[in-house]
Amino acid sequence: xxxxxxxxxxxxxxxxxxxxxxxxxxxxxxxxxxxxxxxxxxxxxxxxxxxxxxxxxxxxxxxxxxxxxxxxxxxxxxxxxxxxxxxxxxxxxxxxxxxxxxxxxxxxxxxxxxxxxxxxxxxxxxxxxxxxxxxxxxxxxxxxxxxxxxxxxxxxxxxxxxxxxxxxxxxxxxxxxxxxxxxxxxxxxxxxxxxxxxxxxxxxxxxxxxxxxxxxxxxxxxxxxxxxxxxxxxxxxxx
Amino acid sequence: xxxxxxxxxxxxxxxxxxxxxxxxxxxxxxxxxxxxxxxxxxxxxxxxxxxxxxxxxxxxxxxxxxxxxxxxxxxxxxxxxxxxxxxxxxxxxxxxxxxxxxxxxxxxxxxxxxxxxxxxxxxxxxxxxxxxxxxxxxxxxxxxxxxxxxxxxxxxxxxxxxxxxxxxxxxxxxxxxxxxxxxxxxxxxxxxxxxxxxxxxxxxxxxxxxxxxxxxxxxxxxxxxxxxxxxxxxxxxxxxxxxxxxxxxxxxxxxxxxxxxxxxxxxxxxxxxxxxxxxxxxxxxxxxxxxxxxxxxxxxxxxxxxxxxxxxxxxxxxxxxxxxxxxxxxxxxxxxxxxxxxxxxxxxxxxx
Numbered sequence: 001x002x003x004x005x006x007x008x009x010x011x012x013x014x015x016x017x018x019x020x021x022x023x024x025x026x027x028x029x030x031x032x033x034x035x036x037x038x039x040x041x042x043x044x045x046x047x048x049x050x051x052x053x054x055x056x057x058x059x060x061x062x063x064x065x066x067x068x069x070x071x072x073x074x075x076x077x078x079x080x081x082x083x084x085x086x087x088x089x090x091x092x093x094x095x096x097x098x099x100x101x102x103x104x105x106x107x108x109x110x111x112x113x114x115x116x117x118x119x120x121x122x123x124x125x126x127x128x129x130x131x132x133x134x135x136x137x138x139x140x141x142x143x144x145x146x147x148x149x150x151x152x153x154x155x156x157x158x159x160x161x162x163x164x165x166x167x168x169x170x171x172x173x174x175x176x177x178x179x180x181x182x183x184x185x186x187x188x189x190x191x192x193x194x195x196x197x198x199x200x201x202x203x204x205x206x207x208x209x210x211x212x213x214x215x216x217x218x219x220x221x222x223x224x225x226x227x228x229x230x231x232x233x234x235x236x237x238x239x
Numbered sequence: 240x241x242x243x244x245x246x247x248x249x250x251x252x253x254x255x256x257x258x259x260x261x262x263x264x265x266x267x268x269x270x271x272x273x274x275x276x277x278x279x280x281x282x283x284x285x286x287x288x289x290x291x292x293x294x295x296x297x298x299x300x301x302x303x304x305x306x307x308x309x310x311x312x313x314x315x316x317x318x319x320x321x322x323x324x325x326x327x328x329x330x331x332x333x334x335x336x337x338x339x340x341x342x343x344x345x346x347x348x349x350x351x352x353x354x355x356x357x358x359x360x361x362x363x364x365x366x367x368x369x370x371x372x373x374x375x376x377x378x379x380x381x382x383x384x385x386x387x388x389x390x391x392x393x394x395x396x397x398x399x400x401x402x403x404x405x406x407x408x409x410x411x412x413x414x415x416x417x418x419x420x421x422x423x424x425x426x427x428x429x430x431x432x433x434x435x436x437x438x439x440x441x442x443x444x445x446x447x448x449x450x451x452x453x454x455x456x457x458x459x460x461x462x463x464x465x466x467x468x469x470x471x472x473x474x475x476x477x478x479x480x481x482x483x484x485x486x487x488x489x490x491x492x493x494x495x496x497x498x499x500x501x502x503x504x505x506x507x508x509x510x511x512x513x514x515x516x517x518x519x520x521x522x523x524x525x526x527x528x529x530x531x532x533x534x535x536x537x538x539x540x541x542x543x544x545x546x547x548x549x550x551x552x553x554x555x556x557x558x559x560x561x562x563x564x565x566x567x568x569x570x571x572x573x574x575x576x577x578x579x580x581x582x583x584x585x586x587x588x589x590x591x
Contacts, residue, residue, distance in 0.1 A: 039429075042433045043432075043433050043589070044429050044432060044433050063435075065433065065434065065435040066434075066435045068433070070430065070433050072426045072429050072430060073426075074425060074426030074429075075425065075426065076425060076426030076427045076429065076430045077425070077427065078249065078253060078425075078427060079425070080253050080256045080257055081249070081252055081253060081256060082256075085249070085252050089245055089246075089248075089249040090430070090434070092241065092242070092245030092248075093242055093245055093246075093431070093434040093435065093436050094434060094435060095241065095242075095435065121256055137430075
């Protein structure tokens, strides 16, 4: 699959598969195509060539859209509404009834460890609270595929650890995760890690595999090792 | 439809959380209407008219509309001498059976006021005078009557209905334009587009939300105009609300269609100046009956013109539904076409 903004091709021949019930991590520096990749997968951006198959259906069907939970990199909340109103609006978009929402809202708020905020509008939330509310919106309609773009940015360590525990719990319940991050030690929580560099998949495998294949001490070292060898290959090609 | 109403509800909730905007939407139009009523509704200028040798009845009649100054008794007064210091606007002299009016001439308003004061005096006299009276009106009877309204109506009353329609159109365009820019920059538009909402539901949701907000706004502005500013309303108020709602829908559909062009609030203002201001100028605020033919045709190509026509039909002429059906139909035709185009443009942005 390839994707482009105008004439600039951002992703080149990406070929990947998300195993169900697993957490797949997209790791790589900013500006190297992670967000573009998730945009194509959730359908916010059209692939220039190739296909995306979600839950057995190749891209189009609308019924698949309600099986995806998407958390964009931006907060993507209505700052002038309360948290509850935000959740109820997005819930309604996904066809949830008032009764379903009344049942689900306390559950997701607990999952993202965000206490009820009453009538407070989102503009008065702290950055970390907004981030967690945004995640709650993505989880609300019990999607089978969760696509989370940098879900833990701006969160303190305690919340970060709690969120990864939630992801693991949901994955064990059968949900499939695609999570982007540029923090290497977070990637260690994933079942599979794809190292993305310059719109290509540099390497793929479990965190342990990547570390041992590269012969380095940790993921960060592994990434640098793969990046260096990539640049080396390019230089060879140019010579 | 569930999706569309959820969207409409969200828009109204956002208004509820923003009391400043609500106040601005109602208070600002009422304040502007009040200013206009002062500017355009000022009482007519009362001219000062000098008279020479007029019958007493005539002088009395003149005094209702002018300050009358008696100068001399003979017909030998030199008009130039009387009018030279400009404190007197016109000189009226009796010349045999005829009235001779000499107008000062340098101020259009004063000229018109003087001539009409004399005309009215003559008309008043001709109504009361006996047919066989020797001193009867020296000229043919002047018959001035009003098909609609009365001589009491000020310019404000003629412009008011247009302004109410224009306010609704601008309010919907600006607030929805800002809302769409915020959705785009904040990322919520992306979330909307990847949700299962269909493009037409998205457009319909926006139209319902802002349509309802516009109805509330226009009801409040209308109420203030009619009761506080003593605005004449000859027709049925619900028809006025139907027209403002229809205009709000057109404005919303237009705003959604061009929303792809605006990334910042400033660009919303640019679009408004480009798309709305020319429409407003030719919508009927200025009389186009003597304008070039192409300008008259152009003015018919804009929805605001037809909305303003319908507003005047109801409020000034007391038209019923039949009287405004054509104009209202054209407004709805604009809406349906713009709704379709806006839906297509959002469907293109939704990749699935």
